[in-house]
Amino acid sequence: MLNNSYAIYNGIKYEATSNGEDIVLIKHEAEEGFEPSKVRENYYKKTVRRNEVSEYFTxxxxxxxxxxxxxxxxxxxxxxxxxxxxxxxxxxxxxxxxxxxxxxxxxxxxxxxxxxxxxxxxx
Known part of the structure; x- marks a missing residue:
């Protein structure tokens, strides 16, 4: 199933997942502040607090x-x-x-x- 959840962080739309009070932003290219996944290739993530995103939606x-x-x-x-x-x-x-x-x-x-x-x- 496709990941159809997104968050707006600093005015930019990212794929995202929720982790309780945190939102995990997802990129498929390296970007400053994003850590590479240890199990998935071309998968980078950054965890931010829920109150740091202006929008979280599916x-x-x-x-x-x-x-x-x-x-x-x-x-x-x-x-x-x-x-x-x-x-x-x-x-x-x-x-x-x-x-x-x-x-x-x-x-x-x-x-x-x-x-x-x-x-x-x-x-």
Whole structure:
């Protein structure tokens, strides 16, 4: 699944994750103040306090596939990996990945729309 969480730090948008009261900023190129990951190549991180970022949010893409609302969790070219929990999804060719959770790769031309929604986490 794609990391779709971001933080605005000193006016710059970074990929980010939350670690309690801290936000971990992520870069894929070396930058002053960022430490290289010990386990991942081309992965640099900087930990800052939550109150040091002006915004922390997640972007999620949603669509409707054959009348059922689903999330888009990955994109590869024209292919979209759809995810949902609607009980009708197995009838639409979705694979069961765990109880009540389904996914399917489809061509982007087979979805009705793509809508990106922003969920903010700071007050």
């Amino acid at each position: 972007l999620r893409k949603n669509t409707t596939y054959k009348g059922v609302d689903v999330a888009i969790v990955e994109e590869k070219g024209d292919e979209l990996l759809l995810f949902g929990s609607n009980h009708r999804l197995p009838d639409l060719g979705f694979d069961t990945i765990s109880r009540g959770e389904y996914r399917k790769w489809v061509n982007r031309h087979n979805v009705e729309y793509i809508k990106e929604e922003k969920y903010s986490y700071l007050d």
